[in-house]
Amino acid sequence: MANSLGFGGSNAAGQIETNQTASSTTAQQGYTGPTKVLDEHLLTPASISSLEVHGATNTRRSLLDHVLKPLVEESAHAGTTLGQVLDRIGAATKKLARFDIFREEGFGVFLAEAPRPESAPPTDRTDLDISIRVKEKSRLVFSAGTDFGNAEGSAYTNAVARNIFGGAETLSVNASAGTRTRSAYNATFSTPFNGNPDLRFSAEALRSATQKPWASHEEHLAGANLRLAWLTENSDTHALALSTVWRQLTGLAATASPTVRADAGDSLKSSLTHTFTRDRRDNPMLPQRGYLLRTVSELAGWGPLRGDVSFAKTEVEASGALPVAIPGLGSKSGVSVGGGLRLGVLYPLPSGYSLTGPAQPSRINDRFQLGGPTDVRGFKLGGLGPHDGADSVGGDVFAAGSVNALIPVPRTGPESPLRLQLFANAGRLVALHSRGKAKEGSEGLAMDSATVLKGVKSAVAELTNGLPSLAAGFGLVYAHPVARFELNFSLPLVLRRGEEGRKGLQVGVGINFL
Amino acid sequence: MASTPSSAPNWHRIQIPRPLQRLFDRFPLRTYEPNDLPQRSQHLTSSDIATLYVFSTDEDARIGAPSFNPGCLKWQTLLRLANLQFRILPSTNHASPTGSLPFLLPPRTSPTSSPPPIPADKLLSYAAQQQHTPSFPAEQPQQEDSPSSLKKSQAYLSLITLSLRNAWLHALYLDPCYTALLRRLYIAPCSSSRAVQTTLLYQLRRAAAEQILASSTNKVVSSSSPAGAEAIDEEVVYAAAWDALCALASLLAESETGWFFGAQRPGTFDASLFAYTHLMMEYMPEGSSAAEGRRRTMALGAMVARAGKGELARHRERVLRVAWPGWDGRRGG
Numbered sequence: 001m002a003n004s005l006g007f008g009g010s011n012a013a014g015q016i017e018t019n020q021t022a023s024s025t026t027a028q029q030g031y032t033g034p035t036k037v038l039d040e041h042l043l044t045p046a047s048i049s050s051l052e053v054h055g056a057t058n059t060r061r062s063l064l065d066h067v068l069k070p071l072v073e074e075s076a077h078a079g080t081t082l083g084q085v086l087d088r089i090g091a092a093t094k095k096l097a098r099f100d101i102f103r104e105e106g107f108g109v110f111l112a113e114a115p116r117p118e119s120a121p122p123t124d125r126t127d128l129d130i131s132i133r134v135k136e137k138s139r140l141v142f143s144a145g146t147d148f149g150n151a152e153g154s155a156y157t158n159a160v161a162r163n164i165f166g167g168a169e170t171l172s173v174n175a176s177a178g179t180r181t182r183s184a185y186n187a188t189f190s191t192p193f194n195g196n197p198d199l200r201f202s203a204e205a206l207r208s209a210t211q212k213p214w215a216s217h218e219e220h221l222a223g224a225n226l227r228l229a230w231l232t233e234n235s236d237t238h239a240l241a242l243s244t245v246w247r248q249l250t251g252l253a254a255t256a257s258p259t260v261r262a263d264a265g266d267s268l269k270s271s272l273t274h275t276f277t278r279d280r281r282d283n284p285m286l287p288q289r290g291y292l293l294r295t296v297s298e299l300a301g302w303g304p305l306r307g308d309v310s311f312a313k314t315e316v317e318a319s320g321a322l323p324v325a326i327p328g329l330g331s332k333s334g335v336s337v338g339g340g341l342r343l344g345v346l347y348p349l350p351s352g353y354s355l356t357g358p359a360q361p362s363r364i365n366d367r368f369q370l371g372g373p374t375d376v377r378g379f380k381l382g383g384l385g386p387h388d389g390a391d392s393v394g395g396d397v398f399a400a401g402s403v404n405a406l407i408p409v410p411r412t413g414p415e416s417p418l419r420l421q422l423f424a425n426a427g428r429l430v431a432l433h434s435r436g437k438a439k440e441g442s443e444g445l446a447m448d449s450a451t452v453l454k455g456v457k458s459a460v461a462e463l464t465n466g467l468p469s470l471a472a473g474f475g476l477v478y479a480h481p482v483a484r485f486e487l488n489f490s491l492p493l494v495l496r497r498g499e500e501g502r503k504g505l506q507v508g509v510g511i512n513f514l
Numbered sequence: 515m516a517s518t519p520s521s522a523p524n525w526h527r528i529q530i531p532r533p534l535q536r537l538f539d540r541f542p543l544r545t546y547e548p549n550d551l552p553q554r555s556q557h558l559t560s561s562d563i564a565t566l567y568v569f570s571t572d573e574d575a576r577i578g579a580p581s582f583n584p585g586c587l588k589w590q591t592l593l594r595l596a597n598l599q600f601r602i603l604p605s606t607n608h609a610s611p612t613g614s615l616p617f618l619l620p621p622r623t624s625p626t627s628s629p630p631p632i633p634a635d636k637l638l639s640y641a642a643q644q645q646h647t648p649s650f651p652a653e654q655p656q657q658e659d660s661p662s663s664l665k666k667s668q669a670y671l672s673l674i675t676l677s678l679r680n681a682w683l684h685a686l687y688l689d690p691c692y693t694a695l696l697r698r699l700y701i702a703p704c705s706s707s708r709a710v711q712t713t714l715l716y717q718l719r720r721a722a723a724e725q726i727l728a729s730s731t732n733k734v735v736s737s738s739s740p741a742g743a744e745a746i747d748e749e750v751v752y753a754a755a756w757d758a759l760c761a762l763a764s765l766l767a768e769s770e771t772g773w774f775f776g777a778q779r780p781g782t783f784d785a786s787l788f789a790y791t792h793l794m795m796e797y798m799p800e801g802s803s804a805a806e807g808r809r810r811t812m813a814l815g816a817m818v819a820r821a822g823k824g825e826l827a828r829h830r831e832r833v834l835r836v837a838w839p840g841w842d843g844r845r846g847g
Contacts, residue, residue, distance in 0.1 A: 246710050250608040258559035258619050258628050259551060261567070264609035266714070268707040308705050361553035386549040389627050393555060431552035444572070445557050455553065466546050491541040498548040498626055503538045504530075 042083030049114035060166035066195025098197035106135025154178025184208035214382030218251035257388035270307035271300035286479035291320035334414025358446030367394030373508030378471025378490035385429025387498035400427035567605035681755030687722035763822025
């Protein structure tokens with residue numbers, strides 16, 4: 001990254017000689033050659049006389065001002081050294097790069113000593129003329145291709161209009177059709193907030209039809225969401241989204257279970273979701289070192305949110321990997337051990353502002369699903385948890401964990417994206433229910449708050465009732481930059497009747513594995 | 515992507531060598547009892563008696579009151595006449611195996627498995643099978659075994675399934691007088707969201723207009739208008755309904771038993787007619803809405819009451835007495 005920002009780029013420096021008519025100065029020589037001279041110069045006092053940005057023809061001045069004004073103002077301080085100025089320019093260009101409107105390879109920074117007026121008193125301070133050259137990315141991009149999501153392949157067409165109003169606003173329109181998502185359309189407008197590339201606001205409209213073969217139905221969605229995402233200084237990401245989705249469960253298979261039939265039809269979910277991600281892995285597709293922490297918290301239907309479903313739902317994911325040094329193989333053996341843990345709870349809430357009123361039990365499209373080649377391997381997709389006939393109907397509380405060891409494939413070495421994998425993973429997915437009282441149709445569907453609490457408690461307790469459903473196996477992992485591919489042989493060791501284990505080979509394609 | 519459920523079993527059967535198969539058979543090492551189903555599912559699908567899913571409200575469903583949908587009411591009436599023990603639950607067309615309600619779910623065979631749903635046209639044979647009695651109530655004309663009366667029955671049945679149905683669809687879905695009723699019965703239960711309700715209302719209205727246009731002869735289509743609700747000549751629709759009701763009233767007057775075709779007990783034909791006459795009288799009585807004055811035609815309930823010498827209104831009362839004995843006609847809640 002730093003290289004692409006133009007520091008130390010020798011060809012950029014070469015261009016200066018031809019482009020700049022101003023006299024080349026010592027500062028620039030120091031910048032091209034990392035010598036002792038440079039070190040001395042970094043400590044000399046410096047200030048910015050002028051700062052020009054070239055090439056940002058379609059970008060609003062105000063956007064650049066947000067990033068570059070502080071740079072100029074801070075450098076006006078008397079004690080500023082050349083080194084500080086260079087650091088700040090580096091930070092500013094990185095910030096500009098995060099707007100995603102300039103080409104990464106197009107950045108160039110040129111420094112020149114400002115011509116000093118004859119009358120000015122001599123100082124040892126260097127006044128700098130700074131010129132930042134950028135290349136804007138294409139404003140309109142059409143693309144089409146294939147995509148891998150978790151356990152799904154799709155073909156898409158995408159149109160992106162970048163920097164629409166000159167303030168790094170982006171409009172992205174996407175249409176795709178896939179193996180599971182029969183059709184999906186969405187349009188997203190996104191803009192940095194207050195000229196800050198690390199604080200983005202976006203508005204999205206979406207419509208999709210997705211097959212859910214593990215529960216014999218199709219779900220049609222139409223909705224919109226508003227989203228505010230920010231990047232903290234230690235590169236954690238937060239996102240706060242307010243969304244409204246009309247869900248329609250339809251297209252039931254002839255063999256659909258009564259549970260799915262009971263949940264068929266329309267519902268509107270209006271929810272507020274907070275997502276926190278801290279990704280400290282060295283490579284997300286093939287982590288050898290580092291950890292990932294993610295939490296998703298959703299509040300639906302309660303209070304001013306309204307809608308047809310009301311619940312609080314939270315999900316935590318933590319995973320990590322440690323390299324293992326093998327004597328005789330050097331420091332980078334390519335062998336690593338890793339583990340992951342996911343937990344989730346759905347808590348039905350009363351609608352409106354009440355906290356103690358009657359709450360509706362969860363629907364299939366709000367409950368968690370567990371199992372499949374990208375989470376608990378050795379089980380079919382949605383293979384864990386309550387099953388009504390062949391349908392995986394989901395649960396309100398889940399816990400899943402995995403341990404694995406990655407070993408380089410002989411004769412390919414630690415740098416190759418291929419690994420042998422040994423794994424064991426386990427999970428429990430449990431539905432909330434109030435035992436005993438459920439059968440009487442005359443009591444109504446809603447549960448009072450005491451029943452809900454008791455139900456959630458007993459569901460959580462149920463997680464540790466007996467061994468978790470468990471599978472173990474081995475396989476081959478290929479970490480492509482776009483997606484991770486796994487081919488595993490596994491056997492289920494423990495399961496509940498109705499749960500669908502998968503004996504033998506299983507292929508997993510995805511970007512987020514347990 | 516990884517698991518293709520349909521092909522996997524075949525693949526297993528063909529390819530797995532015997533020693534591997536023996537290994538596979540040993541797993542899983544331990545199997546626990548199945549997971550319990552979620553609360554909503556237990557409540558809505560685990561009953562000791564069969565459940566008929568119909569258009570209804572929670573309150574009506576609790577007391578087994580007549581459904582407000584003619585198709586559902588017909589089958590609900592027939593099942594009650596057949597003395598089948600069942601409960602009703604509100605549902606939507608999305609849930610039905612045929613795409614439209616009603617359908618029936620027999621009781622579960624175990625806590626997590628159940629027999630397949632019974633679509634509407636198999637309901638009577640299911641009821642007969644459950645009670646080990648010959649199919650009842652049967653089609654009356656079949657009892658008489660006369661092709662001419664079968665033809666007669668079919669001709670009169672088409673008065674119900676075309677003329678009465680079109681008038682009902684037009685009144686409920688397209689007549690602004692009954693918008694509030696339509697919203698209360700069919701729209702509000704789907705979602706509390708205004709936007710969703712508006713979309714559904716539009717979709718329902720368009721579907722109703724298409725149904726009327728598709729099922730009726732050219733005469734209801736006024737030549738000048740394009741397709742859609744505007745293309746329907748409502749006077750023709752209501753005139754056809756009036757003619758149908760008069761014809762049915764006089765047909766009923768021919769019968770001495772009070773049931774159509776002189777049958778001893780009410781049958782499919784009686785239930786089919788009752789499904790419309792009851793709902794028309796219940797939801798669209800004379801002077802029911804403030805907008806009555808603006809209407810060019812009589813309310814459908816009033817038509818039922820006035821057709822012939824009131825035979826159809828009395829017929830409705832009789833069916834109610836037989837199928838809902840002891841019910842005072844009041845709604846629950």
